[in-house]
Amino acid sequence: MSIMSYLGAIGAAQREAMEADERVVIVGEDVEANVYGTTGGGKSRSSEGDFLQMFGRNRIRNTPISEEGIVGIAAGAAMTGLRPIVDLSYSSFLYMAMDQFVNQVAKNRYMFGGQASMPVVFRSAMFYGLNTGAHHSDRPYPMFMNVPGLKIIAPASPEDAKGLLRAAIDSDDPVLAFEAVKLWGLKGEVGDEPFRIPLGVARTVKEGTDVTLVAISGSVPDACAAADRLGEEGVSVEVIDPRTLVPLDTAAILTSVAKTGRLVVVEPAHRTCGAAAEISALVAEEVFDALKAPIVRLTAPDMQIPFSPSLEQQMYPTRDGIAAALRRVTGLKPA
Amino acid sequence: MRTDIPTSTLLEMQRRMTRIRRFEERAAKMVKRGLIPGTVHTSIGQEAQVVGSCMALDDDDYMTGNHRSHGHPIGKGSPLGPLMAELVGKATGVCRGKGGSLHLADFSVGSLGESGIVGSSIPIATGSAFASKLLGRPRVSLAFFGDGAANQGVLYEAMNMAGVWKLPAIFLCENNQYALSTPAHTVTSGNIFERAAGFDIPGVRVDDGQDVIAVYDAVKTAADRARAGEGPSLVEVMTYRFNEHSEGLRIDNYRDKEQISEWLSRDPLDRLAGHLRDRGITDEQLKQLDAEVMEEVDRAVEFANESPYPEPSVAFEDLYTDEVTAV
Incomplete structure (x- = not known):
């Protein structure tokens, strides 16, 4: 085990996958210069472990700023023998390629009766909470959850980032990886050897008995902090990170809520039709009888993201807000 | 006309064009009688452009199509039975039974699929060319698209990447001059084939796209160039669809009768039949070829009719390669 950053773990998974399989290639905007730090040992072209030097321009390649074309070309390449990892940098850029994602990537295998397989990974980063304004702050993973045929991962720890990305690269189906940039610098213990975390298996971050707190992506650290605070107040919180949003580990969530009888779901995406909405509906349908309190969703409001730090910071769930919700559903008085 | 194409190849061209014609005539009838559900777009009238392109490719070359795409897999050599059963x-x-007329694909002949979204399959073909280049396999990829798709931005994203990376790709514009009812010249600035110049790749126009040999020549040149590692080409082929945009649409106020009859007089099947007669093929032989194709179409329809409908559970298969339960 080594202490590794989330970003370093992404780089490690990419490097291991490229070493293991020549069909794995990386394409995207600014990948050759390692601008975001996932395609090399450092930010300098000459630093050790630089992907361009290790694998050559055939296997790591800058693209023009043509998201629709990039996504479609990666899909066509995946259908005919390559296993591309596409770095789309900002998650907001995915919209430029919406037709390719929805009509080609997600549908081709199905509508051609299983003739196609689509082993391609699309990585993108959600730059929310960083004062980048409305065009760079999107958390669009729920939109893509609404598209059958795509698999979606949203790892929240360095260990999960490495293991899930590796499993995504191994998958013969298209996988979208959403990374919260606020997690990129997060450090944690990561296995040095190659390993994979299967898609569709949630991580119970913390076991508890009084309330289930499901947290997604960048909300996980805040959820853990809030859970710790409630622990000091005598409430036992079970924190579950689904890690994979499609397929969703429904059993882990339902089993936990059946045990605790309470659910708080927290995520940085918009409220309407979000992952939290989906998980809430699932719990209400399946384990309604176990519920001792109304379900609480903590999300961003259905509002655009403003630029000014004084405006933006109120837009996402906070650890104080999560703690307050946990107190509410467990009947504790506000602290 | 060029003389170095063997008569056997010309006969195969005639056979494949006839297959498309007879297959689609039958399909149109079946739509009318309610035997084919949904919508059907025929390429009747465009057979020379389809077959000339497909036969200029090798068997394992890739291609993608559009909404008017029964002809593409047929032109590439697909058996008719599974295509008709799909319709x-x-x-x-x-x-x-998951795709239907708008989403045929036959990977066994390199047909990576049609797209019901105009222009959407162009980068898919380009991506297969990218894979061929990186994997070092000598395959060419051809993207069929119409004059309508020529105004989709993704075409130019794909052409740019194919150009800068010298991908073995052919962008084949089937210019039948109408995007449904909209005349191409009213919505298209300049000539489509000349847009290639902006990407520093060859762009040619086949003005007589009803001549299968002219199309074959142009596409063969592009394919040879692609296979030699010299990069992509844009080939625009002027052609005309004889039927309406889609069967049963019954909107015919946008093309005048004179224009239609002028194009009907240059039927691609008659044109190649003329060439074949010059080569000593008899009317009897041509009739025999047509009869054989009719028999093939009959058998395909029989196969389709006798086949079972898919089990309802099939609707829940093929979304992923592994078992993921639909919610």
């Missing part, structure tokens, strides 16, 4: 929605359809 009818049967379990034996080439896409197991």
Whole structure:
């Protein structure tokens, strides 16, 4: 085990996958210069472990700023023998390629009766909470959850980032990886050897008995902090990170809520039709009888993201807000 | 006309064009009688452009199509039975009844699929060319698209990447001059084939796209160039669809009768039949070829009719390669 950053773990998974399989290639905007730090040992072209030097321009390649074309070309390449990892940098850029994602990537295998397989990974980063304004702050993973045929991962720890990305690269189906940039610098213990975390298996971050707190992506650290605070107040919180949003580990969530009888779901995406909405509906349908309190969703409001730090910071769930919700559903008085 | 194409190849061209014609005539009838559900777009009238392109490719070359795409897999050599079964929605359809007329694909002949979204399959073909280049396999990829798709931005994203990376790709514009009812010249600035110049790749126009040999020549040149590692080409082929945009649409106020009859007088099947007669092929032989194709179409329809509909559970298969339960 080594202490590794989330970003370093992404780089490690990419490097291991490229070493293991020549069909794995990386394409995207600014990948050759390692601008975001996932395609090399450092930010300098000459630093050790630089992907361009290790694998050559055939296997790591800058693209023009043509998201629709990039996504479609990666899909066509995946259908005919390559296993591309596409770095789309900002998650907001995915919209430029919406037709390719929805009509080609997600549908081709199905509508051609299983003739196609689509082993391609699309990585993108959600730059929310960083004062980048409305065009760079999107958390669009729920939109893509609404598209059958795509698999979606949203790892929240360095260990999960490495293991899930590796499993995504191994998958013969298209996988979208959403990374919260606020997690990129997060450090944690990561296995040095190659390993994979299967898609569709949630991580119970913390076991508890009084309330289930499901947290997604960048909300996980805040959820853990809030859970710790409630622990000091005598409430036992079970924190579950689904890690994979499609397929969703429904059993882990339902089993936990059946045990605790309470659910708080927290995520940085918009409220309407979000992952939290989906998980809430699932719990209400399946384990309604176990519920001792109304379900609480903590999300961003259905509002655009403003630029000014004084405006933006109120837009996402906070650890104080999560703690307050946990107190509410467990009947504790506000602290 | 060029003389170095063997008569056997010309006969195969005639056979494939006839297959498209007879297959689609039958499909149109079946739509009218309610035997084919949904919508059907025929390429009747465009057979020379389809077959000339497909036969200029090798068997394992890739291609993608559009909404008007029965002809593409047929031109590439697909058996007719599974295609007709797909149009009818049967379990034996080439896409197991999941695709239908708008989404035929036959990977066994390199057909990576049609797209019901105009222009959307162009980067898919380009991506297969990218894979061929990186994997070092000598395959060419051809993207069929119409004059309508020529105004989609993604075409130029794909052409740019194919150009800068010298991908073995052919962008084949089937210019039948109308995007449904909209005349191409009213919505298209400049000539489509000349847009290639902006990407520093060859762009040619086949003005007589009803001549299968002219199309074959142009596409063969592009394919040879692509296979030699010299990069992509744009080939625009002027052609005309004889039927309406889609069967049963019954909107015919945008093309005048004179224009239609002028194009009908240059039927691609008659044109090649003329060449074949010059080569000593008899009317009897041509009739025999047509009869054989009619028999093939009959058998395909029989196959489709006798095949079962898919089980309802099939609707929940093929979304992923592994078992993921639909919610």
